[in-house]
Amino acid sequence: MKNTSQINPLENEAIYIFREVAAQFEKPVLLFSGGKDSITLVRLAQKAFYPASIPFPLLHIDTGHNFPETIAFRDRLVKELGLELIVRNVQDSINQGKAKEESGKYASRNTLQTVTLLDAIEEFKFDACIGGARRDEEKARAKERIFSVRDDFGQWDEKNQRPELFDMLNGMIEHGQNVRVFPISNWTELDVWSYIQKENIEIPSIYFSHTRATFLRDGLIWSADDDVVFREEDEIVEDRVVRFRTVGDMSCTAAVLSEAKTIDSVVEEIRNSTISERGARIDDKRSEVAMEKRKQQGYF
Amino acid sequence: MEVLKLATAGSVDDGKSTLIGRLLYDTKSLTSDKIEAIQQKSEQLGYDYLDFSLATDGLVAEREQGITIDVAHIYFSTQNKSYIIADTPGHVEYTRNMVTGASTSQAAIILIDARKGVIEQTNRHFFINNLLRVKTVIVAINKMDLVDFSEERYNQIKSDFEILMSKRDYQEQNITFIPVSALKGDNVVAKSVNTPWYKGKTLIDYLETIDSQALYNSGTPRFPVQYVIRPKTEEFHDYRGYAGKVYGGELSVGDEVVVLPSQTKSKIKGIQFYDQEVKTASRRSSVTITLTDDVNISRGDMIVKANDLPTVDKQFTATVSWMDTKHLNVGGKYVLQHGVNRVLAKVDKIHHKINPDYSGIDQTVDSLKINDIATVSFKLNKPVFYDAFKSHRTNGSFILIDTLSNNTVAAGFIQ
Structure with a gap:
């Protein structure tokens, strides 16, 4: 014991x-x-x-x-x-x-x-x-x-x-x-990520690197898989290797370019990250x- | 990972927000989008430097008035430790926030403006951190760049502060002095070339030496029962576990214990942390305990070692920090929450009001107003199981709750 x-x-x-x-x-x-x-x-x-x-x-x-x-x-x-x-x-x-x-x-x-x-x-x-x-x-x-x-x-x-x-x-x-x-x-x-790693907690697959149809707007990467996110005609859809760092509503959550396919590599990526988590949340960018x-x- | 909770205290314009911003920046805890925002805002305000205080000021009203109105929590980390700063405002009227911040902290940073030296506010900041028995106090003598990094000035402030130290009640408090310039970064994270006469550690190096796990270990375990776990499933049909957090010391399987208030004796049969059986529950661990005997225990009861009982009484005297705009009066009734235990309390006597500035002037008063600190006696409708605050920080403290507004209106430290 x-x-x-x-x-x-x-x-x-x-x-x-x-x-x-x-x-x-x-x-x-x-x-x-x-x-x-x-x-x-x-x-x-x-x-x-x-x-x-x-x-x-x-x-x-x-x-x-x-x-x-x-x-x-x-x-x-x-x-x-x-x-x-x-x-x-x-x-x-x-x-x-x-x-x-x-x-x-x-x-x-x-x-x-x-x-x-x-x-x-x-x-x-x-x-x-x-x-x-x-x-x-x-x-x-x-x-x-x-x-x-x-x-x-x-x-x-x-x-x-x-x-x-x-x-x-x-x-x-x-x-x-x-x-x-x-x-x-x-x-x-x-x-949170270290805890998920240590406890071996299962999380949705979108937190890990995958190929997704996306488009760029305001320097952020948006999912183009569906009808939820409004897209202008000149916003070109391209396949990118991405993952989501925070998962909210599809219309306000942007993806980040990432090769991190496992929890270990995600933790490593967060440790070295220079952008804050909510940097990819348009809901907070609306105003200070x-x-x-x-x-x-x-x-x- | 080790976690150290820190409180900060400083007067308006002592550069507290700047110091915190500097700690975040120099430990590389600020992300590039936040630095970018600070750059933009600094330029907008016409500064030729980065105003790190912009990293911390949170609410609209605060940014409008350029002040901090409530306790904000700020996070940064090094390779060794995670730090949580309770950033509390320093104006006179916000004593309550300082008491709150200090109550959850293991160390405090008190800022002094090197140009102004020890002022009345400094006395208050030190008094409160000493009253709350914060283990370590770091006196950061800031804005050293504005006094030409003068050793003489530093020594003068240090000796002024040492006069306060001689008056302190909690003599064992660790106190250290560091000359810094938060704005320029001297001795915050990087060792300054401007203070060759200073042989001590930088602020961050000093923080790194503090062993947060060892703090407040009095060797006297107290186990207030939070919740009784009864699964009533086939597998755990007769299981009755007492869930709670261990304070002040350790509890182990086989320990002879007494349950309060029933005074029933028993023995610890098992200790569980989630699905693991453990032999010993260390301080601050949230465990579930089972006993060898079938004892009737409910929330608010306390399990203690049989040879180490707390005081069980329906009255006590305490130092009270009053936090509400309504006054405290003799005869007033409140809900008194001691740990997780709630009883009714009546104010029996206000002995005297204490000036929290080492002036030594105690006043006789009939009532207490917001931010007052006083010695008060209470009578309770049921006994509580307490230790003196000076020997047990957790089991010697309580809060008062207003029965009408349900607000937390005071913090108390049992004498």
Whole structure:
């Protein structure tokens, strides 16, 4: 038998946070996008409650513009682990007239997710939504708490946040409020990749190098496989060897040129990378304060 | 990978953001798109240098006012260590953020502007980091380029600071001085050619020597039960595991333990980390413990070694850092969260308000307002199982929660 002396402080912190969620809330849910961060969350949740199963469902807000590989992966994971999955569709919010499809060259459904998410929170009366956001991703997220209280409208009041002292997490809320919980707040992109490598966690194939029909816009590489991403006639489609470093909505996630076919080579690539992860996310390029604005409206 | 949590404290214009930006840049933790953004913005503002403070200022209001209004978390790493900086603002009115940042940190950097020397703010920054028993304090004497890298000036500031040190309560705190220029990069990551008289380490070299794993090991394990795991499956039909994090020391299989508050004696039967059986649970590991006896345990209970019990009491006196705009009054009732255990607390007496600046002036007051620090006695509706903060940083601290707003309104350190 061994001891736990070679501990990973970040992993132990995340497990602690998951257990606090299960103990402090009546109806938690894990926001699952099929991306590497939420897949990592699932593994951490398994660890937190073993040998019992994860005591809350997963919620996927499906933009309808997901990579097919991600959806296939999601369904397989849920089946293998025997988890409960709830899916709510942005398309339904659009059909109901609650959300308006963006138009034009940079149209994306990323922002529209917020409407569907807030509706789902109300429908199921979720009081805690666990997400894979990390503080190193972006400036506004750097100010985010581990337990982040949202009002009846799902809004983030960044100037009036609860102080978080030592390990103590205060999840006391009023009826109608909910808490966004970020167990991997303190992880960096490299921490996540190193963890996936060490734990041998399976992730969708689009994270690894593959040949894809693509086109160039604003110096970024976009997938041209389908009808989701609007393409001008003069934007020429070419096969490129790429992988995705972050997996969001197809309309806002660009690929990077990469030969990394294995997790080892991906970790090596991230270690030597000189571009930030969200550099390939057009949702943050819209303006310097894009994330802060979205968070105030209820984005996670 | 080893993780070191750091807090920073400095007054407005001491160059704190610049120092952090410099640490990020010189450890090559800034990506090219971020550097590009800093270049663009610096040019826009008409600077002939890179303004690294632009790497950290986050929210719209902060950029408008050029200040930091809340704790921001910043990440960088070297070959050996991952660093997490809790960047806290230094203005007087933000004591609460400094206390918050220091509570999760193992080391703190206090910035002093070499032109101004030790000022009242410095006293406060040091007082709070000492009150919170942050293990290591690095006094970075910044803007050395503006005092011609004068050894004399450095020594003057150092001896002024040593006067504060002689007044400190937590005498074992490690304190070191480094002359730096965050703007020019002297002694931050690269050794400066401008300070040949300085024989010590650069800031990053000093940080690299800190062993974050060894910090706060008091040898007294405390195991607050967070959650009871009962799978109720065929394979684990009778399994009853107590999930929690180990604080202050280690727990091992076979240890004789006592469960509080029931005072039931038992023995540790097994320790699990996920699907692995382990022999010893080290400090800060999140494990699941099973006991040899069938004991009724719920969240908030505590498992401790039989020969090393904490104080079990329904009252105590503590140093309180008040953080809410509503006042704390004698007779006021709050939810007191001690670790994961919640009880009701009533303010019995406010002994005196402490000026957190080593002025030594204690005031008698009836109520506390935001950013006040005071000695306060509480009565509780149920006993808690505590140690004094000075001997156990985790088991000696608590927060107060307002019963109406549910906000965290105070941090407390049990005497």
